[in-house]
Amino acid sequence: MPTNRVEKSLSTIPMAELVQRAPFVEDFFTSHGLALPGEGVSPSAYFAALDSELLEDLGLERQGLTERFMAYMELLEELKAGSGGSRIESITIRGGHDKSGQPEALELTIKPGEVVCIVGPTGSGKSRFLADIEWMAQADTPTGRSILINGRIPDPGQRFSIEHKLVAQLSQNMNFVMDLTVEEFITMHAESRMVEDVSTVTAAIIDLGNDLAGEKFTPRTPVTALSGGQSRALMIADTSCLSTSPIVLIDEIENAGIDRKRAVHTLVDKRKIVLMATHDPILALMGDRRLVFKNGGISAIIATSAVERANLALFEEMDAKLGAVRNALRKGERIEKTG
């Protein structure tokens, strides 16, 4: 894993100077349950002087500590390097075979900014297809598919690197389990991504989330108090701005309180590849293409036609009408007018 991005002597530099160079260096010590070294002390000297009994209690080994520290500094460097825009220009899926072993004769290339929908009956292989992409399959999954990144076979190390994770997933039944405010929550995410200006990024994400959500929330709203629609809006804003993953996978964005069209466009604007498993006509026709799954394989690729786009406008009108009825119901009105 180490790529020698950091100089070997780093662990002999005094803390005060290290903190100047990499503010997140202190996290290494706190995350291992260690007190911070003094300003003039280098990590190596600090490790050498640690009390053996303390190390035993923490379940740490002295010999390994310098190595762990260096690996951590590598990680910081890699994260910083990774935050500079998308490195992925295309993803190519080479067909494998369906559940009966019939070849899936296709090569499909998807580029950032594209929206691809995934349709097909239950058990037809939609989730397996997404897992193939996430795992960067190399003919080693049940489907025999292989995945190319920028036209090349990806480096095997990328498979498990959290810095190069391909797929971010926005799922339907998503909860927050942390007791934090919206602002604290997004800040924590931004810090883990080593972004330069945490507070600006955090404020931008909260604004964007509010744009997408029907009902507004404030930076001080606890995340656990957000409604379903607000949580989704916040997560779409957060993923589009903070996630390193070039692919965003969405299963059905429900109607409630979120502008679906704008949500998808937000992600597209940030040069994400959007894959949506959906049978919602409005979302499905919003895609550039849709992949039809049958018996574990892709049986057709349908590009959204001009006629379908025209129909989309029609469906949006119907949707707006239904939306109005929904609102009327919410307000306690009678629904006796139609048309």
Next chain:
Amino acid sequence: MKLVTIAGPPSSGKTAVTVKAIASLQQEGVQVGVVKFDSLSTQDQALYEKQGVPVTTGLSGNLCPDHFFVSNVCDCLSWGVQKGFDLLVIESAGLCNRCAPHIQGVLAVCVIDNLSGVDTPKKIGPMLKMADVVVITKGDIVSQAEREVFAYRVRQVNTNATIMNVNGLTGQGGHELGRLLVDAPETVDLAGKLLRFSMPAALCSYCLGQRKIGSDFQMGNVKKMAFP
């Protein structure tokens, strides 16, 4: 035979992900057996049997389950060899976060779940910090942001491990975990091998069954808290 130790806090999803990984291996014709260690009781035997996996359970009763594990691990290996398994998986009880059943030269997996909170990775000792593979479960219940922060916090304390998300319910990632398990090194003999980290020192009077509280009854390895 290949050997794997799987550890993790209680109910983190060890059995769920192991069953999914084994299911995928079974389809390829790999013979997999399991030994489950626990302290008082466990439903895991039934869960593995349901998947058609040969399984044996070791209950440690009033002994420390991790110490009990080390005393029996050679016999587990012999059982697996005798049964003709290609792969033997040992699922530990993982009760205290300080212990780790991981052995040098044997593939070590730690399973932790997203629900346990982002501060958990720093609270778990060698079981997590010295694992080769860290499996994170229950990603389906939390937000994408929490998944990313959690994975990052795991990476902070174990920079070398392979970190992967597996869903113990749907099995997403289970096939991939199976691939890592069959790639474990061959283990012929365990005698003379070393644990990756010493288990916590014990042997105070309470280890030996003392029930009375008070300094008159404390003997052996006793450690006192400091109060401000």
